[in-house]
Amino acid sequence: MRGQAVAAGVCLVLGMGLIGGAAAGSWLVGDSGDDPAHSGYAAAAELWHSVPVDQLFPPTVDGRGAGPGGADRTWTRIAVAPDSGCADAFDPLLRKALDPVGCARLLRATYTDATQSYVTTVGLLFTEGDAAAMTALARRFEHQGLGLRADLMPLPYAAEDTVAAGFGAPQRAAWTVSVLTDAPVVVYAVSGWADGRAVDKPQPAEEAMASGATAAPAQAGLGHEAQGLADRVERGLRKTADPDPTEAPS
Numbered sequence: 001m002r003g004q005a006v007a008a009g010v011c012l013v014l015g016m017g018l019i020g021g022a023a024a025g026s027w028l029v030g031d032s033g034d035d036p037a038h039s040g041y042a043a044a045a046e047l048w049h050s051v052p053v054d055q056l057f058p059p060t061v062d063g064r065g066a067g068p069g070g071a072d073r074t075w076t077r078i079a080v081a082p083d084s085g086c087a088d089a090f091d092p093l094l095r096k097a098l099d100p101v102g103c104a105r106l107l108r109a110t111y112t113d114a115t116q117s118y119v120t121t122v123g124l125l126f127t128e129g130d131a132a133a134m135t136a137l138a139r140r141f142e143h144q145g146l147g148l149r150a151d152l153m154p155l156p157y158a159a160e161d162t163v164a165a166g167f168g169a170p171q172r173a174a175w176t177v178s179v180l181t182d183a184p185v186v187v188y189a190v191s192g193w194a195d196g197r198a199v200d201k202p203q204p205a206e207e208a209m210a211s212g213a214t215a216a217p218a219q220a221g222l223g224h225e226a227q228g229l230a231d232r233v234e235r236g237l238r239k240t241a242d243p244d245p246t247e248a249p250s
Contacts, residue, residue: 041131044183044241048105048126051240053080056124057109057233066228068209068221075111075120075229079159083107086125091169094152098186101129101137108157110164111229112194119164119194120225121156122233125186138179147177148204154188166196174222176205176230183241189230191222205230 047056057080063073086095086103108123127134141147153175158167171192178187192199203215208223217223 040242041183044185044237045104045126047237047241048083048107048124053107053109055240056107056237057122058236061111061229061232063228063232066232067224073224073228074114075225076114077109077111078119078162078164079110079157081108081110081157081159090155091151091153094154097141097146097152098125098127098137101127101133101184101186104128104184110157110159110162110167112163113225116163116194118191118220118222118225119156119167120189120191120229121154121164121167122189122229123154123157123187124233124237125188127184127186129184131181131184134179134184135181138181141177141179148206150202150204152177153202154190156190156192163194167192167194170198171196173199173202173217173220174205174208174226175202176226178230178234180234183237185237187230187234187237189226189233191217191225191229193220193222 057077059077061075061077063075065071066073084106086098086106089095089106089108090098104126106123106125108121110119110121112119129137146152153172154177155169156164156167156172158164172190173192175190176188180187189205191205199217201215201217203213203217203223205223205227207213208215208218209227210218213219213223
């Protein structure tokens with residue numbers, strides 16, 4: 001009986017040491033005399049093994065106003081990938097683009113909407129880059145439009161025995177990639193239909209959400225699915241990592 005209880009507890013967290021958030025206070029505050037920005041950045045780098053999975057990827061995410069026309073969305077988590085490195089986790093060109101900041105750990109979860117019509121994988125890539133490296137990468141993504149390139153689209157996480165079982169590379173319809181500069185993290189999301197249909201012309205979420213967009217991913221609201229879920233997971237990450245919730249992130 002005791003062994004079953006321990007096993008159940010372990011399933012709630014990612015990797016060794018994810019046994020609750022009670023210890024978070026000590027590393028979020030930092031040592032006396034530390035620069036607050038540096039302490040917060042260092043704290044964020046440790047979130048992948050210091051915070052329960054349900055805090056990083058909540059079982060249910062409220063997307064109030066996140067859909068087309070400001071419609072509400074609710075996403076339910078259907079699978080969490082084992083925490084891992086980045087080998088084979090990205091297409092080659094995206095992996096090359098992310099190489100300058102390295103890969104400390106990759107966490108991923110897949111969600112579906114309330115109707116189970118769509119599936120979305122959201123990922124948190126914890127990098128090895130310092131603040132300068134992350135800023136340089138963010139500028140490169142912005143100035144070169146790397147987040148809009150279909151050959152730099154993230155891969156989904158398909159989970160057996162779920163509505164995302166057929167969510168592979170050909171099913172990617174809309175995506176977003178956000179390189180944070182106040183934490184060593186890249187946040188991304190990629191969406192598709194839950195029926196496993198292949199997509200000939202995927203769209204970056206930014207374009208799929210634009211007024212007047214007529215491509216299939218845009219008409220289905222898949223850009224909103226990817227962007228809305230990524231935004232809310234990112235907000236949760238910032239809230240957990242920032243020792244001063246009244247201070248706006250840079």
